[in-house]
Amino acid sequence: MDTAALNTLLCPICGLDFSSLQDRSVSCANGHSFDIARQGYLNLLTGHGTKFVPDTAAMVAARDAFLEAGHYRPLADGLVETVGPLLHASASPVVVDAGTGTGWYLQQLLAGLSQDGRVAPSAVGLDISKFALRRAARRNPGAVNIAWDLWRDLPLGAGTADVVLVIFAPRNSTEFARILKPGGHLVVVTPLPGHLAEIADAAGLLGIQEDKEAALGESFGAEFDLINSRELAAPLQLAPADVGNVALMGPAGHHLDTVELGDRLAGLPAVTEATAAFRISVFQAAPSRAGA
Numbered sequence: 001m002d003t004a005a006l007n008t009l010l011c012p013i014c015g016l017d018f019s020s021l022q023d024r025s026v027s028c029a030n031g032h033s034f035d036i037a038r039q040g041y042l043n044l045l046t047g048h049g050t051k052f053v054p055d056t057a058a059m060v061a062a063r064d065a066f067l068e069a070g071h072y073r074p075l076a077d078g079l080v081e082t083v084g085p086l087l088h089a090s091a092s093p094v095v096v097d098a099g100t101g102t103g104w105y106l107q108q109l110l111a112g113l114s115q116d117g118r119v120a121p122s123a124v125g126l127d128i129s130k131f132a133l134r135r136a137a138r139r140n141p142g143a144v145n146i147a148w149d150l151w152r153d154l155p156l157g158a159g160t161a162d163v164v165l166v167i168f169a170p171r172n173s174t175e176f177a178r179i180l181k182p183g184g185h186l187v188v189v190t191p192l193p194g195h196l197a198e199i200a201d202a203a204g205l206l207g208i209q210e211d212k213e214a215a216l217g218e219s220f221g222a223e224f225d226l227i228n229s230r231e232l233a234a235p236l237q238l239a240p241a242d243v244g245n246v247a248l249m250g251p252a253g254h255h256l257d258t259v260e261l262g263d264r265l266a267g268l269p270a271v272t273e274a275t276a277a278f279r280i281s282v283f284q285a286a287p288s289r290a291g292a
Helices: 057-068 073-087 103-115 130-139 173-179 197-203 212-219 240-249 251-257 257-264
Strands: 018-021 025-030 034-035 094-098 122-127 142-146 161-167 180-191 224-238 272-285
Touching: 018 180, 057 103, 057 130, 057 240, 057 251, 073 161, 073 180, 073 224, 073 272, 094 103, 094 173, 103 122, 103 130, 103 161, 103 173, 130 142, 142 224, 173 180, 197 224, 197 272, 212 272, 224 240, 240 251, 240 257
Parallel strands: 094 122, 094 161, 122 142, 161 180
Antiparallel strands: 018 025, 025 034, 180 272, 224 272
16 A cells, blocks of 8 residues: 555544554554555445445446446546646645545556656545445555545545546545645536436436536635536447446446346447547635635
């Protein structure tokens, strides 16, 4: 694990820094110890853990297969273009991927920044699914991948992150503002209206609200200011298996009737054309909030 990334963490019980790193655990000065799973991720969940249902192994596998096929490569490239300039001013940048999933986007970001000759940032990935974190730890072994509920207070120190990434994940605006350094940025990816509309029925997708950008800005209240946003559209050619992965990898995957899905997929042509449409929004913490 990257030492600089590990140094951003706080013990979720007492709030002290972690002062000891062993092969299979970390501990703070008060003796609170947390295990590093053999797959490489750190489990910091305590007490009741999380009330949210983590993604299952099947959901995670579907997402990984879809992303590995390269369908969202334009989004990954857009993130490199967006995040790179935000890190120039930091001598030792730290990126927090809130809702890292299988770590695919973070992997593409770190690789893209390295190819551009930028200083490789230290990275922290947070997710509640152990199935996703197993894959994230393999993809990004240098990052600190943590089992955590994003709706709880984050186990990171105030003013420790240069960029917080939120890619189709929960948005805990108060905590994001707290962990960002003064001048730090929040980069949020959301789907645009019409995203994958061509396969919405077959995949059981929910519609995207037309006023989503306004709602996104309002959700951050007085904690963040919108700096800029850009839209991306990627034409896709999807096999029935790809459509099935889309159906399974999202929130609907928790309640999916696989028999019904199979019937819908059987009626699809060999290739279905669709368009993925995203918005990348960049926010900056209001001066009174950053690192608070």
